[in-house]
Amino acid sequence: MSRKRLQQLTDSLVRSAKHFNKKEVECLIKLFHTLATESRDRFAAVSLDRNMFRNILHCTFGITDDMIMDRVFRAFDKDNDSCISVVEWVEGLSIFLRGTLEEKIKYCFEVYDLNGDGYISREEMFHMLKNSLLKQPSEEDPDEGIKDLVEITLKKMDYDHDGKLSFLDFEKAVRDENLLLEAFGPCLPDIKSSMAFELKTFKETNEL
Structure with a gap:
């Protein structure tokens, strides 16, 4: 992704994913591209499919229930196209990690x-x-x-x-x-896993 495109995307997402600052949004965009390119052929559109996303929920956030993982995927996938775009990823995480009540x-x-x-x-x-x-x-x-x-x-x-x-x-x-x-099953990360995710993902911003 070009620097200019990253800048434009970051500026737009800082407005819509309001719980993250600019540096954090940049880190999440970079992480998204790392995760998406690890498991995609390079000609496909950059996105996270259901399995990749469920894997993140399971390994990173400790969500284990199949039905709940599927529903969380749908909650992130706002346009219902069966994959998570970079915008859906950052906006979804804004609520998932730091949302208001x-x-x-x-x-x-x-x-x-x-x-x-x-x-x-x-x-x-x-x-x-x-x-x-x-x-x-x-x-x-x-x-x-x-x-x-x-x-x-x-x-x-x-x-x-x-x-x-x-x-x-x-x-x-x-x-x-x-x-x-x-009440009907864990669909948000516990404090320990969300802190671990944030520390790791925002490591460079924390060090500034």
Whole structure:
């Protein structure tokens, strides 16, 4: 990428990915190109495909649930073209790593709303909780325990009592109790992995 193009891209991304400064945006663009060229033939458009992105989520940020990784990919992939562009990468990481509570509530809701209809239904909760809970060998029917958990969750978070969570339900529940932000499975990096990523990625800016 030419210096001029890098400059233009950086200037534009500093405005849209507002949690990073100019130097940090440059580091993220360079990292993106390193990751994308490592696994692409040189004639393809520079982007991260689903597998490459899932690998980053898994190895760098410790996200292990297949369904959640897939949903995080979709949350980053704003134009739905099945790959992550450099703009989607930097803007996505801005929220993923440093988002405000408001931004993280929107992001987590988008991840958990599996069919994109604006609600988290009983079925969606069941799927996600079933994946994220450890199965107890002694249980006769582990599904029963998950159904109970779904009901308990609805009781706590479903403010308008319509049997599903709207964005407003989810937002109110999380504002009342921040721990509910990742109620249906970890889709944000823990502090340790996000700090390690930032230290490594922004190493040169930290040394200035």
